[in-house]
Amino acid sequence: MPVVQLYLDRLQKLVGKKSNNNKILSKIPFLGLDIEEQTKEYLRVEYSPNRPDYATDFGIALGLQGLLGIKKGMPKLSIKKGNYSLKVDSSVQKIRPYVTSIVAKNGILDDETIQQLISLQEDLHFGIGRRRKKTSIGIHDLERIVFPIKYTTVTKNHKFVPLDSSNDSSITEILEKTEVGQQYGSILNNSSKVPIILDAAGNTISFPPIINSALTKVSTKTKNLLIEVTATEKNAAEDTLAVLATTLQAAGFQLFSVTISGANNSTPLLKPRKIILSAELVNNILGLNLSSSMIANSLRKCRIDAVAKTNKISCIIPRFRFDIFGPMDLVEEVVLGYGIENLKPSLPPSISVGQKNDITKVLDSLSLIMIGLGYTEALNSSLVGNKIQYELTNRSNSEVIQVVESKSLEHTILRDAIMPGLLENLSKNVHEQYPQKLFEIGTVFLKANPIREDTHLAGISAHKDTNFSEIKSILQSSLKIGFNIECETKTSSHPIFSEGRMANILVNNKIVGVLGEIDSKVIDNFKIRVPVTAFEIQLSGLIFD
Amino acid sequence: MEWLKLKGLADIQEIEKTFLRLGKNGLDAKNNGLPERKLVNEIQEGPKSFEEIRNVLKSDFNAAIANAKKNDWIQIEKGESSSKISLKGKALPSPEEKLIDFLGAEEKLLNDIEDIDALTLLKKRPDFITENFTKFKTISLSEKAKDIDVDSSTGAIDVEAKVPVTYVARIHPLKETINEIREIFVSLGFSEVLGNLAQPSFWNFDALFTPQDHPAREMQDTFYLKDMKASKFATSTQINQVSRSHKKGWRYDWNMSEAQRMALRTHTTCVTIKHLADNKPDESRIFSLGRVFRNEKVSYKHLAEFNQVEGVVIGKNVTLRDLMGLQEEFYRRIGLTKIKFWPTFFPYTEPSLQSMVYNDRLGKWIELFGMGIFRPEVTKPLGITKPVLAWGGGIERIAMLKYGLDDVREFYNNNLNWLRSATKCQ
Numbered sequence: 021m022p023v024v025q026l027y028l029d030r031l032q033k034l035v036g037k038k039s040n041n042n043k044i045l046s047k048i049p050f051l052g053l054d055i056e057e058q059t060k061e062y063l064r065v066e067y068s069p070n071r072p073d074y075a076t077d078f079g080i081a082l083g084l085q086g087l088l089g090i091k092k093g094m095p096k097l098s099i100k101k102g103n104y105s106l107k108v109d110s111s112v113q114k115i116r117p118y119v120t121s122i123v124a125k126n127g128i129l130d131d132e133t134i135q136q137l138i139s140l141q142e143d144l145h146f147g148i149g150r151r152r153k154k155t156s157i158g159i160h161d162l163e164r165i166v167f168p169i170k171y172t173t174v175t176k177n178h179k180f181v182p183l184d185s186s187n188d189s190s191i192t193e194i195l196e197k198t199e200v201g202q203q204y205g206s207i208l209n210n211s212s213k214v215p216i217i218l219d220a221a222g223n224t225i226s227f228p229p230i231i232n233s234a235l236t237k238v239s240t241k242t243k244n245l246l247i248e249v250t251a252t253e254k255n256a257a258e259d260t261l262a263v264l265a266t267t268l269q270a271a272g273f274q275l276f277s278v279t280i281s282g283a284n285n286s287t288p289l290l291k292p293r294k295i296i297l298s299a300e301l302v303n304n305i306l307g308l309n310l311s312s313s314m315i316a317n318s319l320r321k322c323r324i325d326a327v328a329k330t331n332k333i334s335c336i337i338p339r340f341r342f343d344i345f346g347p348m349d350l351v352e353e354v355v356l357g358y359g360i361e362n363l364k365p366s367l368p369p370s371i372s373v374g375q376k377n378d379i380t381k382v383l384d385s386l387s388l389i390m391i392g393l394g395y396t397e398a399l400n401s402s403l404v405g406n407k408i409q410y411e412l413t414n415r416s417n418s419e420v421i422q423v424v425e426s427k428s429l430e431h432t433i434l435r436d437a438i439m440p441g442l443l444e445n446l447s448k449n450v451h452e453q454y455p456q457k458l459f460e461i462g463t464v465f466l467k468a469n470p471i472r473e474d475t476h477l478a479g480i481s482a483h484k485d486t487n488f489s490e491i492k493s494i495l496q497s498s499l500k501i502g503f504n505i506e507c508e509t510k511t512s513s514h515p516i517f518s519e520g521r522m523a524n525i526l527v528n529n530k531i532v533g534v535l536g537e538i539d540s541k542v543i544d545n546f547k548i549r550v551p552v553t554a555f556e557i558q559l560s561g562l563i564f565d
Numbered sequence: 566m567e568w569l570k571l572k573g574l575a576d577i578q579e580i581e582k583t584f585l586r587l588g589k590n591g592l593d594a595k596n597n598g599l600p601e602r603k604l605v606n607e608i609q610e611g612p613k614s615f616e617e618i619r620n621v622l623k624s625d626f627n628a629a630i631a632n633a634k635k636n637d638w639i640q641i642e643k644g645e646s647s648s649k650i651s652l653k654g655k656a657l658p659s660p661e662e663k664l665i666d667f668l669g670a671e672e673k674l675l676n677d678i679e680d681i682d683a684l685t686l687l688k689k690r691p692d693f694i695t696e697n698f699t700k701f702k703t704i705s706l707s708e709k710a711k712d713i714d715v716d717s718s719t720g721a722i723d724v725e726a727k728v729p730v731t732y733v734a735r736i737h738p739l740k741e742t743i744n745e746i747r748e749i750f751v752s753l754g755f756s757e758v759l760g761n762l763a764q765p766s767f768w769n770f771d772a773l774f775t776p777q778d779h780p781a782r783e784m785q786d787t788f789y790l791k792d793m794k795a796s797k798f799a800t801s802t803q804i805n806q807v808s809r810s811h812k813k814g815w816r817y818d819w820n821m822s823e824a825q826r827m828a829l830r831t832h833t834t835c836v837t838i839k840h841l842a843d844n845k846p847d848e849s850r851i852f853s854l855g856r857v858f859r860n861e862k863v864s865y866k867h868l869a870e871f872n873q874v875e876g877v878v879i880g881k882n883v884t885l886r887d888l889m890g891l892q893e894e895f896y897r898r899i900g901l902t903k904i905k906f907w908p909t910f911f912p913y914t915e916p917s918l919q920s921m922v923y924n925d926r927l928g929k930w931i932e933l934f935g936m937g938i939f940r941p942e943v944t945k946p947l948g949i950t951k952p953v954l955a956w957g958g959g960i961e962r963i964a965m966l967k968y969g970l971d972d973v974r975e976f977y978n979n980n981l982n983w984l985r986s987a988t989k990c991q
Contacts, residue, residue: 049907049908050907050908051908052907052908052909052910054932068909068910069780069910070910070912071910146780147780150778150779150780151780153778154778253816253817255816256816304882304884304952305884305885305916305938305952306884306885306886307884307885307886307887308886345814345915345940345942346941346942348915348916348938348940348941349915351915351916352908352915352916352917355885355908355916356908360906360907360908360918361905361906363885363886363889363906364886365886365889365890365892365893366884366886366887366889366890367887367890367891367893367894368878368883368887368890368891370753370754370850371754371848371880372754372755372756372848372849372850373754374750374751374752374753374754374755374756374850375751375756375757376747376751376757377756377757377758377759379759380747380757380759384744387736387740390734391734391735391736392734393734394734395734396734396735396737396981396984396985397735397736397737397740397984398737398979398984399737399739399740399976399977399979400977400979401869401870401977402762402856402870403788403829403858403869403870421790421791421793422790422791423788423789423790423791423829423860424788424789424790424791425860426788426860426869427860427861427862427869428862428863428869430863431788431863431869431870434763434790434829445979445981448978448979448980449979449980449981449982452981452982452985453732453981456981457734458979463762463856465762465763469796470763470790470793470794470795470796470827471761471763471790471793471827473761473762473763
């Protein structure tokens with residue numbers, strides 16, 4: 021989950037005079053923000069990925085104003101008509117067809133504000149932007165740009181000075197040599213032409229979705245901004261722009277429109293939506309009996325415009341709240357505005373009789389038998405590593421089930437047997453008192469269109485006198501006492517066991533498992549210093565279907 | 566014995582003793598003589614040339630010459646074509662021969678051997694001597710113990726004395742917590758449903774309204790199974806309706822092959838949602854419990870594989886307050902009484918809450934189970950018409966509170982000392 025740093029002084033100023041730090045701190049969790057770290061000066065809070073407007077203190081201040089009752093209802097966007105235009109060339113249609121834009125003027129960008137805006141931009145790139153694939157954002161110094169500007173395509177020989185560089189680079193060089201080029205270049209699908217934003221003087225403003233130009237770099241001296249969002253989907257572009265516009269307005273900027281035309285593009289209106297909410301739905305879901313006006317008031321505390329009519333509430337949702345899909349999302353807003361602390365838990369009477377799954381019952385009784393036989397239960401991962409599963413146990417498997425790009429070498433394949441894990445457990449416990457007897461019941465995996473999951477039981481015994489008879493006797497008792505199953509053992513060979521000291525386990529002439537004395541080489545591999553015997557049987561199909 | 570020592574009733578001394586016996590070559594020498602003795606035997610009748618001797622003694626030749634000279638048994642005359650070896654005096658038994666005789670075929674204590682120099686020489690020869698170390702403990706009554714009048718005692722024993730620890734075979738502590746949680750669910754009227762650990766993405770993500778291009782579905786978080794696709798995993802109505810819901814809600818082209826990719830389930834919700842979609846009950850309480858997987862770096866806080874439980878209540882009149890009430894009752898039964906609710910976000914529930922539980926040992930609030938009501942975008946396409954309350958979370962977190970652990974990996978280390986002795990603290 022993304023994290024934002026909030027300086028309490030700044031936040032308190034943004035929320036307004038009627039607030040204080042204690043009030044703010046008490047409400048932070050009720051915006052759905054988790055406090056990760058707290059000092060006297062600042063907080064670090066985690067916010068949900070569906071609320072990118074909480075990526076800055078400006079957005080969080082808007083939310084706090086609502087819950088604290090300082091300002092209620094929708095933060096309205098005031099967009100003045102600007103004298104800026106952006107033309108779209110039809111050549112972008114095959115690569116990245118949409119662009120949207122706005123101008124924000126007369127603001128103050130201090131270091132912290134720039135930090136907050138960068139983190140908002142990154143969050144939007146990652147979330148709604150799907151790592152810049154769907155939408156990507158450029159924020160520019162307006163004063164460096166000569167209008168009208170053009171969104172078009174160029175060949176890869178096109179050159180400009182990219183951000184944080186002082187030299188001209190070609191598109192090819194940027195894609196091949198810069199970190200952002202390598203990371204996001206694949207979005208352009210090797211197209212021979214790439215999207216570009218040029219101004220009337222022929223200067224490159226931006227090479228979306230990769231990098232801005234150095235020319236329009238924003239600094240603490242910048243007062244006026246141009247925001248552009250390019251996208252593969254028009255709605256997502258305008259949603260993204262709405263979050264940026266709302267945040268910049270809250271940061272003290274005045275908004276001006278950019279007239280956009282060409283190739284199915286248009287000037288963004290960023291209009292709010294209307295949803296009718298029924299009071300009955302709210303009360304049914306929450307288990308309350310709230311009046312329509314009470315519901316409307318709760319919604320306004322969540323910065324949504326709401327007007328109560330008999331049994332219905334007419335709601336106006338600002339464009340940046342694209343996390344709201346329908347009435348059920350508004351029910352949650354009512355909860356937050358009404359206050360979770362005011363919702364009294366009620367325990368509903370049960371109309372049903374609960375029961376364990378039959379398989380669970382059988383496995384539980386098997387565990388008790390193994391414990392009665394003196395075996396302690398072990399639990400191991402079913403996602404394991406090749407070394408313990410195969411190398412050290414002297415086994416091989418041509419049909420190993422692998423996971424893709426695991427972050428840990430110990431978790432790369434699905435286990436096909438439990439016994440290797442138990443050997444590893446013995447290996448880690450050579451300094452503990454013997455005899456050591458362990459068992460585990462768990463899932464193992466086999467390839468079978470696409471995959472079969474079986475439940476196995478394995479038991480292992482390690483002490484100086486253990487032998488085949490001991491382990492066979494344990495196996496025999498567990499099956500006989502628990503399930504009245506008679507098993508036979510027939511000599512066979514298996515790389516984990518000593519030659520001549522292993523057998524297959526048969527029930528009704530069907531092989532269901534193996535047992536024996538572990539081979540001395542395998543014991544050595546695990547650095548165990550006493551003899552070890554073990555068995556493993558498949559329970560699926562044996563003690564349950 | 567250790568206990569008598571602890572009580573000051575026994576004196577225990579530990580001694581290490583070394584035993585020696587002849588090795589393979591030593592035994593051979595005992596029967597056939599050392600190489601130098603063989604040499605002496607060869608020249609008993611008169612001097613012989615190097616070549617003649619070498620033909621008899623073969624690889625022992627060099628050792629025989631060196632040792633015979635050392636014992637002052639032979640002299641070597643250098644002739645024109647070859648050197649001759651002749652006997653010098655009587656060749657009395659050497660110290661090494663005496664030691665071999667003394668050792669014979671038996672094991673002897675190192676302390677009993679007088680000629681240590683001869684032993685050192687024999688030990689230099691390969692496989693002549695094998696050594697064996699054995700530790701001995703001798704126990705004797707201490708002065709204090711001797712004062713105890715055993716004859717006139719009444720048969721009473723020291724009932725206050727400490728006794729050794731007996732280890733029991735037992736269920737795994739985490740499993741004990743799992744079983745306890747299962748019992749609570751059952752006692753609250755919930756029935757258990759099971760499901761596979763490997764699931765098609767369809768049930769793990771698509772059916773829960775998680776868009777196919779959502780960052781949560783990327784490999785960074787989810788374990789996908791290499792080259793594995795599900796073929797039959799849902800009814801065609803289910804697939805059609807879910808894909809339509811995605812197209813409408815998220816505005817993108819839903820892709821069948823993405824839904825077919827097999828993944829290790831990231832939550833047990835894939836099991837409960839499939840059960841509801843297949844059975845469409847009007848009123849029901851079910852729960853699912855088991856392993857789930859996240860492609861995370863393993864740390865004291867996170868595991869790649871852990872246990873999760875999830876309860877679901879479906880019914881015409883169920884409410885968010887009911888969900889909170891069930892939660893409170895669950896925690897009460899598990900022994901957690903200080904709880905509160907905060908808002909949170911889950912992609913498939915609306916409204917969503919999380920429960921916070923106060924832990925006295927840590928002195929802070931801890932985030933435990935999450936909960937919410939399944940979104941209409943989840944339920945409608947699957948033909949579920951009644952509201953569904955869902956709640957659950959990781960079991961290890963609760964077990965950590967119960968056993969006072971700060972490192973979640975402890976549960977899967979299978980450290981026998983801990984398995985044998987772990988006790989609950991809450």
